[in-house]
Amino acid sequence: MLRTVFVWALTGMFCGVGAVDAQDPDGAAVAEAEAKVKAPPEPKLVRTVRLSGAYADLAEQGGDVFDVLAGGGKVKPFYELIEQLDALARDEECDTVLFDLTLPLGLNQPQQAELARAIAALRAGGKSCHAYLENAARAHFVVASQCDRVLLADMGTIDFGALALSTMFMRDALDLLGVRMDVLRCGDFKGAAEPYMRSSMSPHLREHYLAMLETMNDDVVRLVAKGRGLAPERVRELQRQRLHPAKDALLAGLVDRLVPWQGAERTLEELLGEELKFKTALRKRKKRSFNLMSVIQDLLRPADEVEVETPTLAVLHLSGAIVDGHKPVPGSIVSGPAVSTIRELTENENVRGVVVRINSPGGSATASEAIALALGDLAAAKPVVCSMGRLAASGGYYVTCFGRPIIAEATTITGSIGVLGMKPDIGPLMRRVGLHEEIVALDERGGLDAMTQGWGDGDRELIQGMLDAVYDRFLNHVSRSRGLPREQVERLAGGRVWSGIQACELGLVDELGGLDAALEMVAKEAEIGADDDYEIVHVPRARNFMDVFAAELMQMRAASTGLEALVPRPLLRQLAGQGSLAVLRDALRGDRPATIWMLMPDGLALR
Numbered sequence: 001m002l003r004t005v006f007v008w009a010l011t012g013m014f015c016g017v018g019a020v021d022a023q024d025p026d027g028a029a030v031a032e033a034e035a036k037v038k039a040p041p042e043p044k045l046v047r048t049v050r051l052s053g054a055y056a057d058l059a060e061q062g063g064d065v066f067d068v069l070a071g072g073g074k075v076k077p078f079y080e081l082i083e084q085l086d087a088l089a090r091d092e093e094c095d096t097v098l099f100d101l102t103l104p105l106g107l108n109q110p111q112q113a114e115l116a117r118a119i120a121a122l123r124a125g126g127k128s129c130h131a132y133l134e135n136a137a138r139a140h141f142v143v144a145s146q147c148d149r150v151l152l153a154d155m156g157t158i159d160f161g162a163l164a165l166s167t168m169f170m171r172d173a174l175d176l177l178g179v180r181m182d183v184l185r186c187g188d189f190k191g192a193a194e195p196y197m198r199s200s201m202s203p204h205l206r207e208h209y210l211a212m213l214e215t216m217n218d219d220v221v222r223l224v225a226k227g228r229g230l231a232p233e234r235v236r237e238l239q240r241q242r243l244h245p246a247k248d249a250l251l252a253g254l255v256d257r258l259v260p261w262q263g264a265e266r267t268l269e270e271l272l273g274e275e276l277k278f279k280t281a282l283r284k285r286k287k288r289s290f291n292l293m294s295v296i297q298d299l300l301r302p303a304d305e306v307e308v309e310t311p312t313l314a315v316l317h318l319s320g321a322i323v324d325g326h327k328p329v330p331g332s333i334v335s336g337p338a339v340s341t342i343r344e345l346t347e348n349e350n351v352r353g354v355v356v357r358i359n360s361p362g363g364s365a366t367a368s369e370a371i372a373l374a375l376g377d378l379a380a381a382k383p384v385v386c387s388m389g390r391l392a393a394s395g396g397y398y399v400t401c402f403g404r405p406i407i408a409e410a411t412t413i414t415g416s417i418g419v420l421g422m423k424p425d426i427g428p429l430m431r432r433v434g435l436h437e438e439i440v441a442l443d444e445r446g447g448l449d450a451m452t453q454g455w456g457d458g459d460r461e462l463i464q465g466m467l468d469a470v471y472d473r474f475l476n477h478v479s480r481s482r483g484l485p486r487e488q489v490e491r492l493a494g495g496r497v498w499s500g501i502q503a504c505e506l507g508l509v510d511e512l513g514g515l516d517a518a519l520e521m522v523a524k525e526a527e528i529g530a531d532d533d534y535e536i537v538h539v540p541r542a543r544n545f546m547d548v549f550a551a552e553l554m555q556m557r558a559a560s561t562g563l564e565a566l567v568p569r570p571l572l573r574q575l576a577g578q579g580s581l582a583v584l585r586d587a588l589r590g591d592r593p594a595t596i597w598m599l600m601p602d603g604l605a606l607r
Contacts, residue, residue, distance in 0.1 A: 044274055045094040047281035048265065051143065054106030055081060057359055057389055058317040059542050078111055079315070079515065079538060081282065085118040088281045089125040097122055097281065099131040099147060100264040101140040108390040109163070109216065109411035109606060112142045114514040116223055119146040132264035133158070133255070141254070142220060145227035151267055152255040154246050160224075160254070161242040163217040163411075164607045165209055169195045178429030182455045184464050186471035187418035190495030192361075192394070192599040196422060208496060209604075212413070215499040216606075219410035228253060311534040313522055314345055314354045315515065322363030322371065322395045324595075328540075333360060335367035341540050342374040346381050352534070353383040353522035357515060361600035362395030365419060365470050368598050369398075372477075376402040383525035387518035388412045388509065390606075393497055395598035397508070398474060401481035406509040407518045408500035415508060416600040417478060418495035419470045421463050427452040470596050482507055497600065 055078040088097065099119075107115065122129055131144035134153040141160050144150045152158070174181060174196070181196040191205050201209075218232075221239070225232045230253055238244070238252055249255050259267045269276045318333050326336035345351050356375060362368065378384055379402055386392075386400040388408040393416035400406050408414055430437065430452055437452040448459055455463065475493060479486045484507055492498075492506055503509045511517070519536065528534055 043277035044096065044272070046096045046098050046265075046268065046276050046278050047088055047091070047094050048098045048100055048278050049085070049088075049281045050100040050103070051081075051105055051107075052103035055111060056319070057357055058319040058538075058540075075106075077538075077542070078107075078114075082114060082118050082516075084282050085115075085122065089118075089121045089127065094279075095126055096128045096276075097130070098264055098268050098278070099129065099144065101131055101136065101144055102134045102264065105137070105139050105143075107139045107143070109220065110389050110409035110514065112139060113219065113223065113409050113411065114516070115143055116146045116227070117514065117516065119143070123148065130268055132259075132267055134261065135159075138220075142223055145224045145254075147227075149257070150228075150255040151257050151259050151264075151271070152246050152249055153261040154258040155261055156246050158244040158249045158254055159242060160239060160244060162236075162239040163213055163220060165213055165604055166607055167191070167195060167201070167604045169199055169201070171196060171199045178426065178432050180425040180428065180454060181422050182425060182460075183420060183422040184460060184467055185418065185420035185495070186467050187494030187496075189497075190416070190418040190420055191497070191604070192416075192495075192597070193420045193422070212497060212499045212502060215501045216411040216413075219501065310350060311528070311532070312351050313519060313526070313528070313534060313536050314351050315357055315519070315536065315538045316341065316345065316354055317357045317359070317538060317540065318371070318396075318399065319357075319359040319389075321599075322360055322367045322399070324364050324367045333363070333367070333371070335364070335370045337540070338371050339374045342371070342378050345539070346374075346378045351382065352528060353385075353526040354378060355515060355518040355522055356384060356386045356400070357389060357518075358386060358392035358396050358400060359389040360396030360399075361391055361393055362398070362416065362598040365395065365474075365596040365598050368395035372399045372402055375399060379404050383522045385518045385521045387513075387515050388414055388500065391600065393600035394418065396600065398477065398598055401478050403481050405511070405521060407511055407513045407521070408503055408509040409514060410500045410512055411606075412500035412503070413497055413600070413604070414500065414503045415492065415498040416495055416598075417474055417489070417493035419467050419474060419596055419598055421467055421596050423449070423455065424451060425454040427454075467596060470598075474598065478508075497604075 054075045056075040057078055059075045059077040059080075119129055128149075129147040130149045130151065131147040132151045132153075133140055133144055134156045136144065136152070136156065136158045138160055141158050183193045183197050185193045188202075189205060189208060191201075191209075194202060194205065217239075221232050221235045224230070225235045228235075238254065244252060244254060246255075246258050250258055257271070259271070265276070265278050318338065320332040322333045323329070323335070325334040328334055328337045345354055375384070384402075384404045386404060386406040388400070388406065389412065391413045392400060392408070393414050397414050397416065427437075437450070439447045439450055439453075441447060444456075444458065445462075447453055448455070448462075471493075475486060475489050478484070478493075479489045482489070488507075492508065498506065498508065500509065500512055504512055523529075
């Protein structure tokens with residue numbers, strides 16, 4: 001039997017060769033066939049997405065220049081990441097994507113939701129998505145759970161806890177320093193005032209925050225349950241356990257497979273059992289070599305200049321605390337530059353529509369009013385939609401109320417309709433160092449803005465009257481814009497904050513979704529189709545390192561009389577980039593009695 005098969009095989013071989021030789025005397029076909037047999041197969045192309053570091057809608061450097069020099073504080077542009085993933089979904093070269101999630105990752109809840117939609121688009125485009133984890137925090141796991149397959153290193157752990165909120169209370173620290181804050185507010189739920197007034201959170205505010213937090217966490221549970229094919233109740237139970245070692249995570253269905261601790265790419269190659277060719281899916285931004293003239297040009301070029309020459313949809317980023325002023329400050333929304341940018345968008349005929357992207361705890365009432373009026377003029381000229389990010393509250397909510405649609409993520413924090421005013425009294429601190437200030441004034445209000453004494457009863461009555469007038473204006477503003485009865489707005493106000501889900505149910509926003517949904521809505525109203533030739537630009541330009549350095553120099557010049565001279569640097573770093581710092585700095589200026597703030601408890605951080 002063996003001999004018969006052997007003869008048959010040889011016969012077939014000779015017949016084949018003879019046939020080829022007869023048709024191709026030079027033997028070219030034989031050589032080509034042999035080359036095909038000998039050539040190794042082409043490695044399969046895999047695109048690697050390595051997520052790391054902090055991401056921000058407007059990725060500018062802000063705060064402490066010394067932290068920047070030390071390598072900290074660097075953030076990456078989140079929507080550049082989303083754009084690159086969108087391009088990857090249309091990439092016909094590869095059908096496999098590997099998410100390497102082994103490095104520290106800073107993504108807030110709305111960003112995680114937008115990234116989940118981008119991964120869903122990859123899978124809908126025929127891409128097989130794999131995620132590799134070693135030690136995963138909640139952000140890593142939420143992203144990984146959206147993939148087809150989740151791989152976990154066999155000594156790794158998943159830290160998947162429920163959302164929590166934290167805020168910094170400064171009353172005791174200020175008492176130790178000898179600084180007393182005079183605070184007046186409208187609304188018992190105006191949590192921005194509590195860190196200055198109390199040593200701990202009031203019970204009614206804690207209860208309100210818990211209700212909001214529950215709705216926000218429900219969205220996290222929804223994402224993971226859908227991605228991993230688990231019941232929401234089961235996901236919530238796993239959240240309560242929080243820490244999941246590798247074997248427990250596998251048994252619970254949080255991951256698909258445990259693998260050796262050998263890196264994402266080698267793991268996937270062994271898993272698929274074939275040679276793979278890895279290419280990064282994320283384009284790196286080109287680094288410019290240092291050039292003194294280019295640095296000077298950057299400093300002289302207006303940061304908020306809008307350069308648009310083709311049909312465009314613009315995304316206007318309003319990120320940070322809202323403050324009065326005429327010069328841009330990294331990490332803040334300064335009224336003058338913001339209004340100037342909005343006017344440029346209004347007048348530029350190539351800008352066909354605008355999405356206003358809000359990430360702000362609010363701030364100065366007058367600055368918020370100036371920005372809201374400019375946005376109203378913009379909306380009268382072209383289609384505008386508001387998109388809320390992580391936080392759009394108090395003044396950050398006020399500026400969205402100009403009669404246009406508002407879209408929020410389920411985990412957006414919004415609302416906080418209320419106002420407050422405050423002034424520091426550093427008299428105790430001055431007396432500790434042997435200083436005493438005497439005020440000689442013609443009128444009883446002469447010491448209203450003095451930093452070495454608090455407000456008297458008459459002063460407080462005057463300031464409270466101003467706050468009440470602004471609060472009344474705030475309520476009417478929301479009532480008109482949202483088409484809600486004034487009485488209904490009052491029940492939603494008083495400083496109460498809401499999740500995006502709650503705000504949508506209460507009529508404070510129109511629908512749930514991200515920037516993609518807002519752009520789609522604007523494009524439709526602007527009559528721009530998917531096949532039309534247009535661009536999407538993000539403004540303003542994010543401030544660079546030199547902008548931060550210049551701002552830091554200005555702060556250092558004022559340090560002898562400003563907040564830096566009174567408050568320890570560790571506390572300043574805790575407050576850096578937050579509205580609390582803007583409030584304290586403004587209160588110490590002494591050139592006006594009080595700024596009225598529409599400010600969220602901005603120290604409220606999701607953990």
